[in-house]
Amino acid sequence: MDTNSVLLDIRRIYLEPAAAELPRGREVLARFPDAELVEVESHHRVPELYGDETNVRRWVRIKREALVLGVKKSLTARVNGRSADFIAPSTANGCAMACAYCYVPRHKGYSNPVTVFANIDKIVGYVRRHAGRQGVKAAPNECDPRAWVYDIGENSDCSVDARLSDNVRDLVELFRQLPNAKASFATKHVNRDLxxxxxxGRTRIRFSLMPARDAKLLDIRTSPVAERIAAIDDFVAAGYEVHVNLSPVVVRDGWLEDWAELLDQLDAGIGAAAKAQLAAEVIFLTHNRDLHEVNLGWHPKAEQLLWRPDLQQAKRSENGFVNVRYRTGSKGRYVAALLDLIGRRTPYCHVRYAF
Structure with a gap:
């Protein structure tokens, strides 16, 4: 069965009229000629999708069948400093996949299908000018020793976005031309069209990995972890820089043994070229009270792993959300244990950061 048809079966497009007037908007509409078109005033507020708690019962169906086509109004590059030096303006947000720990639904509303932004020419032009203003990177940092790194997929999965429009390809082609910058995005979907x-070498793909036992429960509608590992050598050979995101790390009985097995699978599954350039980000689970309540409506089994008051402590984020993370002290021991394991099982893999 075609993976794309399982992941995406677009039957309804919520459309900002201005998006349909742009070349990229017309291209997207032409890809789905049989889809019902529903005009909306803004991609931010689609009454049938956002703010309607009853949609939790149609969580996956909405992701598969609905697409939003809009225009990105505000173009900014935010300073980051971990995964990337800057977060580039989004060319899309939302996702067709349904990872139970995803933070985006609590910002945008229930289910959160993909929104594609049609004004790609404006976004590409902005990024080109922003990178030009940075000049040569004066000193190495944890993002990259030489290039300014721009995360182009903060609120979406670019491998999935590439099945809906050419926006991601346009950015990859842009960074191919920039001598002082590179693109970066994390993905849980293997799209061999890329x-x-x-x-x-000017785009860094970060394949997200976790033990298969966790992924089966938490990484809904994603490519199997084994498939992601199997793709690494091919993407390196195709000219990508390939890193891995070991995330989210979920603490449970037997978690460290399962991570050891995953690292052994990674070691056995990639060749010398991939190992020579491999680096990792390690991110332990942060969960959210509101997302926990939503998940209870569509995937309560996941919450048995994600919502662990016995192991977690609450922290209010800068934007006012109540998040939970592993308790101070205990988390430090968890991080140290996993880093020690990585050092023993995959010593060639540089850990760029862990938290």
């Missing part, structure tokens, strides 16, 4: 894009 292998033909000739990135010339």
């Amino acid at each position: 292998l033909d894009w000739d990135p010339r």
